[in-house]
Amino acid sequence: MTTADSLQQQEVSQMNSAQPYCGVIGLGSMGLGMARSLLRAGLPVWGHDVHKDVTAQFAEQTGQPLRPLAEQAARSDLLFIVVVNADQACEVLFGEQGIGKHLRPGSVVLLCATVAASRAREIAAHLAEQDVQMLDAPISGGAQRAAMGGLTIMASGPDSAFAAAEAGLDAVAAKVYRLGDQAGQGSQIKLVNQLLAGVHIAAAAEAMAYGIRQGCDAQALFEVISHSAGNSWMFENRVPHLLAGDYSPRSAVNIFVKDLGLVLDSAQQDVFPLPLTATAHQMFKQASASGFGREDDIAVAKIFPGIDLPSHRAEG
Structure with missing residues (x-):
């Protein structure tokens, strides 16, 4: 299919009320x-990232013209916010250049x-x-499942928002838990x-x-x-990165500095002890203070002294 044909198909799809026009902030x-899962499901979709080259590359894949962010927001039925934290989400929506004021009444924001x-x-x-609805819709599953449309979404929000977002949720997730x-x-x-x-x-x-350290x-x-019984999903998923000496970030050390900090902050409000969380x-x-914050989260193993971790094995 040519780019022109793809563009025409996208524009026709957008006009079809059965196909919500989707946006993804954070590529x-x-x-x-x-975003690619939405596109693969046949939904018209645009994407935006702080890295302009990433935005341009995705627009080329979709055949969508590059439009101003505010204009894209105004056209959207569903807007997925896939950023790092609440501050970034608020900046995108309500900051000086925020797009929240451009969203159509009745559209749905999915805060991921x-x-x-x-x-x-x-x-x-x-x-x-x-008059914009929101689904509180954090995601789990990693980059591979995101690419396959196989995420788990833990969502809460009004029934009307779930109904409006059904096609988008089906495209990106294998499981959607409705939690209130x-x-x-x-x-x-x-x-x-x-x-x-x-x-x-x-x-x-x-x-x-x-x-x-003990010679294994x-x-x-x-x-x-x-x-064996000591296995966990994280052990089985992350240790191969360590064995390959490959610390390119799928999920970075700094993500867990942030997320476990959020867990501890919420528990502090109720004076609830979380000793294992605090240690982790x-x-x-x-690990972050030692310069490994942007590396894969299994780089936390680098904090242990006196051991030789496997080094990167160059191909060829």
């Missing part, structure tokens, strides 16, 4: 996969960032003042997920470091544990 490892439940409620309330009609409920469950994910990664790093062959250690958080903070 990182997760957002780009989601990991944020505190209180911030999700604040953003939803602000959008409601403009109020913003904040989805985000709170995502924080529980991040608690477990962060603790499991920290535990996997500590276990591998301990085994290597790293590959053999991984093979045995991944088929300190491990990720130490």
Whole structure:
């Protein structure tokens, strides 16, 4: 199909009320996969990223013309916000150049960032003042599942927003959990997920470091544990990065500095103890302070002294 044919098909699809016009803000490892999943499902979609070359490349893939962000927002039925944190989401929507004021009444924002439940409620309330609905819809599954349209979404919000967003949710997710009609409920469950994910990664790093220090062959250690009771999804998913000496970020150390910090902050409000979370958080903070914050989260293993981790194996 030529670019002109693709453009014509996109414009026709947009005019079809059965096909919501979708936007994705944040074309990182997760957002780009989601945008491509929407496109693969036949939905008209545009994308935007702070890196202009990424935005331009995606527009070329879709055949969509590059339009001003405010104009794209005004045309959209569904807007996926796939940024790092609540501050970035608020800047996109309500900042000096924010697009929130350009959104059509009745359109739906899907907030996919990991944020505190209180911030999700604040953003939803602000959008409601403009007659825009919001689904508090944090995501889980990693870049590979995002690219396959196989994410898990933990969503809460009004029934009408779920109905309007059904086609978009079906395109990007294998499982959509409806967790209530109020913003904040989805985000709170995502924080529980991040608690477990962060603790499991920290535990996997500590276990591998301990085994290597005691003279175990790293590959053999991984093979045995991944088929034994001590295995976890994070151990099985992240340790291969360590074995390959490949710390290119799929999910970075700094993500868990942020997310476990959110977990601890929310628990502090209720004076609720989270000793394992606090320890894991300190491990990720130490890794970040040591210069590994932008590396893959299994780089937390680098904080352990006196061990030789596997180095990158150059191809060829």
